[in-house]
Amino acid sequence: MKTAIKSFIPHSISDGDTDFRLKKFIIARTKAINETYWKSDNPTAEWNQIGLMTGLAGSALVNFYVGNYLEKKAFIIEGDRMVTHIIKCLNSQTFSLSNIYSFCNGLSGVLFSLSHLQKKGFLSEKIHGLSEIEEFLFERGIKAISKNDIDYLHGGLGVLYYFLNQPNSSKNRQYIESMLEAYSSAALIDSSGLRIVNRSLLERESNEYDLGLAHGIIGHLMIFLEVYKKGIKTKKVKSLIESGLKYIENKVIDPGHQGYRAMYPVSFIENLPQNDMRNLEFYNSRLGWCYGDLNMAMLYIKLYKIFGKKEFLRKAEKIGEFSAMRINKGDTKITNVFFCHGSSGVAYTFLRLYQETSRQLFKDASDFWYHHMLGHTQKNINDFIKISATRCLLNGLGGPVLAALARTKPSGEDWNEIFLLN
Numbered sequence: 001m002k003t004a005i006k007s008f009i010p011h012s013i014s015d016g017d018t019d020f021r022l023k024k025f026i027i028a029r030t031k032a033i034n035e036t037y038w039k040s041d042n043p044t045a046e047w048n049q050i051g052l053m054t055g056l057a058g059s060a061l062v063n064f065y066v067g068n069y070l071e072k073k074a075f076i077i078e079g080d081r082m083v084t085h086i087i088k089c090l091n092s093q094t095f096s097l098s099n100i101y102s103f104c105n106g107l108s109g110v111l112f113s114l115s116h117l118q119k120k121g122f123l124s125e126k127i128h129g130l131s132e133i134e135e136f137l138f139e140r141g142i143k144a145i146s147k148n149d150i151d152y153l154h155g156g157l158g159v160l161y162y163f164l165n166q167p168n169s170s171k172n173r174q175y176i177e178s179m180l181e182a183y184s185s186a187a188l189i190d191s192s193g194l195r196i197v198n199r200s201l202l203e204r205e206s207n208e209y210d211l212g213l214a215h216g217i218i219g220h221l222m223i224f225l226e227v228y229k230k231g232i233k234t235k236k237v238k239s240l241i242e243s244g245l246k247y248i249e250n251k252v253i254d255p256g257h258q259g260y261r262a263m264y265p266v267s268f269i270e271n272l273p274q275n276d277m278r279n280l281e282f283y284n285s286r287l288g289w290c291y292g293d294l295n296m297a298m299l300y301i302k303l304y305k306i307f308g309k310k311e312f313l314r315k316a317e318k319i320g321e322f323s324a325m326r327i328n329k330g331d332t333k334i335t336n337v338f339f340c341h342g343s344s345g346v347a348y349t350f351l352r353l354y355q356e357t358s359r360q361l362f363k364d365a366s367d368f369w370y371h372h373m374l375g376h377t378q379k380n381i382n383d384f385i386k387i388s389a390t391r392c393l394l395n396g397l398g399g400p401v402l403a404a405l406a407r408t409k410p411s412g413e414d415w416n417e418i419f420l421l422n
Helices: 002-006 018-039 043-047 056-069 073-092 107-119 131-146 156-164 170-186 217-229 234-249 277-283 293-307 310-324 343-357 360-382 387-391 398-408 414-419
Strands: 188-190 193-195 208-210 267-269
Touching: 018 043, 018 056, 018 360, 018 387, 018 398, 056 073, 056 107, 056 398, 056 414, 073 107, 107 131, 107 156, 107 414, 131 156, 131 170, 156 170, 156 217, 170 217, 170 234, 193 234, 217 234, 217 293, 234 293, 267 277, 293 310, 293 343, 310 343, 310 360, 343 360, 343 398, 343 414, 360 398
Parallel strands: none
Antiparallel strands: 188 193, 208 267
8 A cells, every 4th residue: 555655756755855845835935925915906905804814813823933943034023023913903903804703714713823823932022901802702602603603714613712722711711611511502412423503604404414624523523622631521521522423433434345435424414314315425525634534534643642542543544544545636636735625734634644653654645745735836826816815824825834844844833723633
């Protein structure tokens, strides 16, 4: 199996120039991100888009990581300037956000990034005076969860995740416990396991349950595992984790025998039989960070790290082995280099599997997709309709830059908590 993947990796990705090529990529693409703020017809409007995944907060994070880990002071200065402007926008309420409370492009993501940079020691001054914004976020977050607007990127769980990464104060703990109760009330939990309809997403059936990391149950369980680690409502949270895992595992198939691309579906319509064509089509999923089997591999890695059961590690390796052999465009549905559902996100996820298992197969798969990223980035940039898309962490250059940095500087990947891969 290893040779099958290795034979597809050009010599240049597996010899001594790998780090050199990736470092050139990181510097050039970070400069390209920064230039987008000045190439616009309205730079002020661009600077006021302060969101994490699509705006200034994400760009600041990229600049600080690249500047600190590649020792490039110019990027640190740019990151400082971006953070200063974000704080100015918050104080004057002149920011532009498409979803006021969301993690992706709202206040919970902006504050998460500032808190993250502060914990890393990248900021020279402590940020304070956020209690009013945090109270607003809690009110919007718990209301969203109660209405099944539970998406981690676009709904209430992103707010819970923000509070989870703040100091363990009694108020933050109360916020988290209240949102957990709201989630438990909104979810359907029975002998089949835990599932919950995500109203954040459009074009879904009324009783369709999303299973992916970006928008579904796997992402919820990743967050609940962090809650468990914090020692908050451990008995209740462990029950939620076990029930969610049970529901997903009830859907697993053997794709080798049944002819589908994946072991796990990305979604499931519950009023239809599992062998209905609409449900079976969910097994023809892409390889990506956002959806698919790699989500389950990383979930099992996290379960193993927290609970220490070897069966979880073996499960992660089995899923990873199957995913590593998917290397053609038609089978993987990988058509770009971006982090969400492109080659950089897949390359980094395989790198995480390699770091946790030391399996050379995962290193080979990671290198294969890093090579795809290096070879296809410029074409993807040329396809952008809006220059502002260049800076996006999920579907722009921000994610590939961070993924490349992790390959060259393994110590510089604490940013992965933004993508639930820590």
